[in-house]
Amino acid sequence: MARVVIWGSLKPHTGGRSEVEIEARNVQELLARLGETYPGLQAQIKRGVSVSIDGLIYREGWLQPLAPDSEVFLLPRMQGG
Amino acid sequence: MPLDNAPDSKRKFNVVGTRPLRPDGIDKVTGRAKFGADASAPGQLVGRILRSPHAHAVIRKIDTSKAEKLAGVKAVITRDDFPDHTDGDAALYDTMYNIMAREKALYEGHAVAAVAATTASIARQALKLIKVDYEILPHVTDVDEAMKPNAPLLHKKMFTDGVDPKPKKPSNVARRFEFGHGDVEEGFKKADIIVERSFKTEATHQGYIEPHAALASMSPDGSADLWCCTQGHYMVRDVCARILGIDISRLRVTQSEIGGGFGGKTTVFIEPVALALSRKANRPVKVVMTRDEVFKATGPTSSTSMDIKIGVTKDGLITAADGTFRYQGGPFAGCSPAEFGAMSAFAQFHLDNVRAIGYDVVCNRPKTISYRAPGAPMANFAVESVIEELAHKLGMAPIDFRIKNAAREGTKSSYGPVYGPIGLGPTLEAAKNHPHFKAPLGPNQGRGMAAGFWFNFGGQSCVSLNIPTDGTITVSVGSPDIGGSRASMCMMVAEELGIGYEHVRAIIADTSSLGHNDVTDGSRTTFATGMACILAARDAIKKLCQRAAATWGIPEDAVTWEKGFAKPAGANAGNFAPLSLKEIAAASPGTGGPIAGHHEFSADGAGVSFATHICDVEIDPETGASKIVRYTVIQDAGKAVHPSYVEGQFQGGAVQGIGWALNEEYIYGKDGRLQNAGFLDYRIPVCSDLPMIDTQILEIPNPGHPYGVRGVGETSIVPPLAAIANAVAAATGVRFTQLPLSPPRVLKGIEDAKAKGKKAA
Numbered sequence: 001m002a003r004v005v006i007w008g009s010l011k012p013h014t015g016g017r018s019e020v021e022i023e024a025r026n027v028q029e030l031l032a033r034l035g036e037t038y039p040g041l042q043a044q045i046k047r048g049v050s051v052s053i054d055g056l057i058y059r060e061g062w063l064q065p066l067a068p069d070s071e072v073f074l075l076p077r078m079q080g081g
Numbered sequence: 082m083p084l085d086n087a088p089d090s091k092r093k094f095n096v097v098g099t100r101p102l103r104p105d106g107i108d109k110v111t112g113r114a115k116f117g118a119d120a121s122a123p124g125q126l127v128g129r130i131l132r133s134p135h136a137h138a139v140i141r142k143i144d145t146s147k148a149e150k151l152a153g154v155k156a157v158i159t160r161d162d163f164p165d166h167t168d169g170d171a172a173l174y175d176t177m178y179n180i181m182a183r184e185k186a187l188y189e190g191h192a193v194a195a196v197a198a199t200t201a202s203i204a205r206q207a208l209k210l211i212k213v214d215y216e217i218l219p220h221v222t223d224v225d226e227a228m229k230p231n232a233p234l235l236h237k238k239m240f241t242d243g244v245d246p247k248p249k250k251p252s253n254v255a256r257r258f259e260f261g262h263g264d265v266e267e268g269f270k271k272a273d274i275i276v277e278r279s280f281k282t283e284a285t286h287q288g289y290i291e292p293h294a295a296l297a298s299m300s301p302d303g304s305a306d307l308w309c310c311t312q313g314h315y316m317v318r319d320v321c322a323r324i325l326g327i328d329i330s331r332l333r334v335t336q337s338e339i340g341g342g343f344g345g346k347t348t349v350f351i352e353p354v355a356l357a358l359s360r361k362a363n364r365p366v367k368v369v370m371t372r373d374e375v376f377k378a379t380g381p382t383s384s385t386s387m388d389i390k391i392g393v394t395k396d397g398l399i400t401a402a403d404g405t406f407r408y409q410g411g412p413f414a415g416c417s418p419a420e421f422g423a424m425s426a427f428a429q430f431h432l433d434n435v436r437a438i439g440y441d442v443v444c445n446r447p448k449t450i451s452y453r454a455p456g457a458p459m460a461n462f463a464v465e466s467v468i469e470e471l472a473h474k475l476g477m478a479p480i481d482f483r484i485k486n487a488a489r490e491g492t493k494s495s496y497g498p499v500y501g502p503i504g505l506g507p508t509l510e511a512a513k514n515h516p517h518f519k520a521p522l523g524p525n526q527g528r529g530m531a532a533g534f535w536f537n538f539g540g541q542s543c544v545s546l547n548i549p550t551d552g553t554i555t556v557s558v559g560s561p562d563i564g565g566s567r568a569s570m571c572m573m574v575a576e577e578l579g580i581g582y583e584h585v586r587a588i589i590a591d592t593s594s595l596g597h598n599d600v601t602d603g604s605r606t607t608f609a610t611g612m613a614c615i616l617a618a619r620d621a622i623k624k625l626c627q628r629a630a631a632t633w634g635i636p637e638d639a640v641t642w643e644k645g646f647a648k649p650a651g652a653n654a655g656n657f658a659p660l661s662l663k664e665i666a667a668a669s670p671g672t673g674g675p676i677a678g679h680h681e682f683s684a685d686g687a688g689v690s691f692a693t694h695i696c697d698v699e700i701d702p703e704t705g706a707s708k709i710v711r712y713t714v715i716q717d718a719g720k721a722v723h724p725s726y727v728e729g730q731f732q733g734g735a736v737q738g739i740g741w742a743l744n745e746e747y748i749y750g751k752d753g754r755l756q757n758a759g760f761l762d763y764r765i766p767v768c769s770d771l772p773m774i775d776t777q778i779l780e781i782p783n784p785g786h787p788y789g790v791r792g793v794g795e796t797s798i799v800p801p802l803a804a805i806a807n808a809v810a811a812a813t814g815v816r817f818t819q820l821p822l823s824p825p826r827v828l829k830g831i832e833d834a835k836a837k838g839k840k841a842a
Contacts, residue, residue, distance in 0.1 A: 007258065007259060007260050008259030008261060008438075009258050010243070011591075012243075025512045028256050033590070038462065043242070050806040052498035056498075056501070056685065056785070057536065057538065057685070059603075060540070061685050073496075073497075075424075075496065075497065076258070076420045078538045078603060079451055079455055079543075079591055080451060080454070080455065080536075080603025080604060081345075081347065081451040081452050081454060081602055081603075
């Protein structure tokens with residue numbers, strides 16, 4: 001199970017939890033299951049998110065594989081100038 | 082996908098790291114380069130846009146009948162010409178609303194109609210004949226005022242997202258973000274000294290010299306061409322096609338040379354308008370913005386209001402850091418970079434207890450758009466000002482205080498993930514050892530410093546590399562060159578192929594020639610598109626080796642590539658004279674046809690970036706005017722492909738930060754109208770205002786790139802605001818908490834401090 005850490009203001013959508021565990025093979029599955037399990041997160045996922053997997057930020061990377069013990073941080077979709 | 086081929090630290094480069102002449106230099110200095118407004122087409126019309134004079138108003142009715150009857154007018158368009166094709170995509174709907182107002186005009190300068198006419202004079206006359214019936218509404222332009230419960234409301238259906246429970250009343254606060262870890266309240270209990278301050282910064286514009294320009298030509302069959310200056314012509318294509326309701330493949334966008342972008346050209350403004358006018362007039366239409374329009378209707382960055390609280394032990398260890406960051410983003414939700422301000426604010430520190438709260442607020446101002454490291458410079462100003470003040474209270478040298486609390490490999494960042502190898506510590510140490518740091522100061526002078534952070538990212542790139550029969554190379558990329566990327570692309574291709582830089586030419590291909598390329602932003606192009614160039618060159622090398630193998634009649638894997646030649650891999654492969662790139666290319670028509678290399682991917686592994694800046698400022702105590710007398714930028718570039726361009730990025734970011742810190746600001750009247758929409762009244766720094774900006778490039782290889790490259794385009798604008806504010810504080814003895822540090826503000830601060838001192842005496 002990947003450990004997913006969400007940012008603070010999303011906690012109301014996960015029952016106040018800042019960390020949740022999700023069974024997923026890759027980022028795409030992880031986001032889909034996050035949205036299914038916590039429907040309140042769907043709006044943010046639709047708006048756009050990036051993820052950090054074990055310290056490395058992926059702006060898109062939907063097919064990036066997740067190890068069973070991966071630590072994933074949900075981040076707002078990266079922007080730049 | 083990140084590459085698994087981490088940089089070879091022992092690799093000796095032949096081309097990368099040198100400083101060849103820039104390929105676009107001669108065209109630009111001789112005036113031959115074609116910028117956005119230089120495009121023309123047979124029979125083209127002049128497009129002009131009518132803009133709201135009101136900061137906030139309902140548009141009851143638009144009467145275009147008189148304008149349409151004017152001789153020479155070929156098309157008039159309004160909101161009615163932009164039916165909603167956005168299919169529930171809120172961000173796209175807002176983009177469409179921004180390029181042509183719908184129910185309401187949301188800021189002064191908001192487009193409400195446009196005309197295409199045979200001459201500029203007729204177009205201007207036609208604009209005067211359009212009658213717009215406005216119902217003027219109360220407006221708000223200040224972020225703190227906009228957050229008050231009784232503020233004029235921009236959107237009746239905006240309920241703050243990110244708070245629990247969700248509000249029942251609408252407000253101008255679109256979203257709340259919170260990042261951090263640990264327990265800040267517990268952390269503050271352990272602190273011996275706590276400093277708590279509030280800060281404000283004004284909106285600044287990216288200040289590119291070239292105004293937006295677009296030439297659109299749409300045929301009756303629905304196919305269209307667009308020439309424009311942009312940081313991302315694929316983005317322009319996709320957004321325009323969706324707004325106009327046409328297939329993406331029907332629209333070809335060609336990017337011109339660009340006279341600056343800095344994030345401000347990462348969206349559309351006039352491009353869909355030019356296309357809609359061309360569609361209606363059935364003629365090509367060119368729209369070129371005036372400087373007044375650029376200021377009033379294109380994206381500046383946010384104005385902000387921030388509160389910072391940091392606690393330390395008496396031996397200089399930070400126990401807790403807390404910040405609230407209120408950013409206005411113009412009239413639409415999700416446009417301010419509040420979340421990136423909050424995420425980046427404390428990223429340079431190793432913190433056990435940290436909390437950063439961001440508020441995305443709407444106001445009756447232009448829709449903000451990215452500006453180099455969006456959101457980070459303002460937050461850094463606030464945090465690094467408090468850090469400096471804490472160091473003084475502790476009696477510690479600010480540099481030692483920063484080094485003691487610096488983030489390092491293994492630090493849990495303030496925005497969540499744990500850092501891998503990072504270059505902050507080396508930039509701080511390099512600053513401490515820099516001659517600038519020890520140089521004596523003159524009268525009325527002060528020295529300040531700050532360290533800053535930016536994320537960087539990769540993204541989608543597609544590259545095609547062609548080898549004609551003389552063995553020279555054309556590399557086609559889809560990333561607009563806003564900072565010298567064509568030179569860097571050529572250098573990386575030359576490095577891989579083992580040939581001279583002068584044998585490679587890079588061009589920016591139009592959107593029909595290559596697969597999708599993301600916008601040139603996020604400091605991504607030299608990293609991501611450069612990596613695609615390396616991999617396209619490796620693809621071409623594989624094919625060159627195949628041709629050599631076929632020529633020699635040996636297996637493909639028995640051929641290697643070295644310094645521009647195919648060679649047998651070893652004695653067992655056979656005794657053949659090496660074949661040069663030129664020889665293989667010349668023979669290509671008979672050995673299988675043209676040779677080309679390709680690569681397309683979505684790059685990740687960009688690696689975060691840190692910089693430390695040192696600034697000396699001299700204050701005129703009679704006028705409050707500040708002069709930067711010495712400035713040094715120290716930044717990690719991973720590997721500098723073309724060091725002159727890297728230095729240019731460092732210097733450019735510092736200069737824009739100097740303008741932001743000292744002079745630049747959007748000034749609004751009580752009527753909600755911008756008072757200084759021109760470079761005479763909106764003062765950006767010019768050469769005579771500046772010293773030579775000194776630079777020091779550190780090269781700590783990025784494991785996510787085969788040469789170790791990191792993006793360098795944005796981090797350099799993060800520390801200047803704080804470094805300068807800290808220098809002004811050192812020179813005057815007054816801590817300023819509001820930018821810009823314009824002469825009247827500094828003079829008032831000095832005089833207030835004097836008066837306070839007298840009173841105390």
